[in-house]
Amino acid sequence: MKETRKISNAVIRRLPRYRRYLEELMKNDVQRISSGEFSEMIGYTASQIRQDLNNFGGFGQQGYGYNIRSLYTEISAILGLDREYKMIIIGSGNIGQALVNYTNYFKSGFHVCGMFDVNPRLVGLRINDIEVMDCETLPAYLQENKIDIAIICTPKSAAQGVADIVCAGGVQGIWNFAPTDIRVSSGVVLENVHLSESLHTLAYHINHKDEE
Amino acid sequence: MKETRKISNAVIRRLPRYRRYLEELMKNDVQRISSGEFSEMIGYTASQIRQDLNNFGGFGQQGYGYNIRSLYTEISAILGLDREYKMIIIGSGNIGQALVNYTNYFKSGFHVCGMFDVNPRLVGLRINDIEVMDCETLPAYLQENKIDIAIICTPKSAAQGVADIVCAGGVQGIWNFAPTDIRVSSGVVLENVHLSESLHTLAYHINHKDEE
Numbered sequence: 001m002k003e004t005r006k007i008s009n010a011v012i013r014r015l016p017r018y019r020r021y022l023e024e025l026m027k028n029d030v031q032r033i034s035s036g037e038f039s040e041m042i043g044y045t046a047s048q049i050r051q052d053l054n055n056f057g058g059f060g061q062q063g064y065g066y067n068i069r070s071l072y073t074e075i076s077a078i079l080g081l082d083r084e085y086k087m088i089i090i091g092s093g094n095i096g097q098a099l100v101n102y103t104n105y106f107k108s109g110f111h112v113c114g115m116f117d118v119n120p121r122l123v124g125l126r127i128n129d130i131e132v133m134d135c136e137t138l139p140a141y142l143q144e145n146k147i148d149i150a151i152i153c154t155p156k157s158a159a160q161g162v163a164d165i166v167c168a169g170g171v172q173g174i175w176n177f178a179p180t181d182i183r184v185s186s187g188v189v190l191e192n193v194h195l196s197e198s199l200h201t202l203a204y205h206i207n208h209k210d211e212e
Numbered sequence: 213m214k215e216t217r218k219i220s221n222a223v224i225r226r227l228p229r230y231r232r233y234l235e236e237l238m239k240n241d242v243q244r245i246s247s248g249e250f251s252e253m254i255g256y257t258a259s260q261i262r263q264d265l266n267n268f269g270g271f272g273q274q275g276y277g278y279n280i281r282s283l284y285t286e287i288s289a290i291l292g293l294d295r296e297y298k299m300i301i302i303g304s305g306n307i308g309q310a311l312v313n314y315t316n317y318f319k320s321g322f323h324v325c326g327m328f329d330v331n332p333r334l335v336g337l338r339i340n341d342i343e344v345m346d347c348e349t350l351p352a353y354l355q356e357n358k359i360d361i362a363i364i365c366t367p368k369s370a371a372q373g374v375a376d377i378v379c380a381g382g383v384q385g386i387w388n389f390a391p392t393d394i395r396v397s398s399g400v401v402l403e404n405v406h407l408s409e410s411l412h413t414l415a416y417h418i419n420h421k422d423e424e
Contacts (some may be wrong), residue, residue, distance in 0.1 A: 015412070016406070080419030081412065085418075093313075149418070175411060196228065196320075201228060206297075206401050
């Protein structure tokens, strides 16, 4: 079942969370769940859940609820988690190294194939068995290897230059950890993780919690 | 100037981004900017910018625009970046180590005072000059040290237990990197960074970009 109309970003952002809860339920051998029970677990209203899942054809059945395994499989397919992704990490400092070691990702079809850095002290090292290559070789590497996702973990001054290279090199998506906004070619998907903005939002709420 | 009414979460999430652009402008010695010019840089509409900043009393002047330094100072104060935060990191694996090394944070009033782990191979190490202590000592540490923010980087199975300890220990906020939802005591602020959900959102858009 494929969706036939545009799904809002808010719904899309909730899908990985639905999937995470379904995964837990499967681990606990639960077979089915009503939208009401699901609501209590996940913290969205039952009507929100029904509405969200209706976007994808509605897999629930009156009086039965949702079959957990089939909903999990369906959401995984919608997210594109039923295929493999080849990834590279550019910028092999702290965040880059943490990500390559974050083995969680490898289990789920996301494979880091190579790392890149400009720092001669890092180039040639193997991190979690992935070789750190010289950034100079990145355009040639991308010509020889079809890479789906580039993870940018460089300082902000280098991020746009790297983004230009990987866009020209045919990646489909960029996962950007550099604390800056980058421009990407049309047809390339960009997802930002701006850690300092997240921390600043936390600081805001700490300072305003008496008003909230 | 303090805001007098509830600011929406969407506006709050945009503030760190405004501040980041203003910081860039200051570095380039720009003194003032109109909402139209600001719009072109940051990608929000001019009317959105005026509306957002009006929430805080509106610092722009007709025919002059915004004074960059004073807007920066004001937004920093609103976010609570005019004070210091003492932080601890619980879970000293890859992500925890990356965060303590991410010196960006130290420059801006966020100080990591200690790290904790259950792994005897990590306890006793110093990472970026911060000692890794045994998680067993965490309750006593929190009694002796006033900590504002706990950063949770443990596996998901340990996250709720750690959250309970730091809430009891008087932290004001939790920055959660564990891939699970945790419950916090009332009065404690929670901000999640769910990396795998971000990556799954990227995967969704890669697989659906022809429809978008």
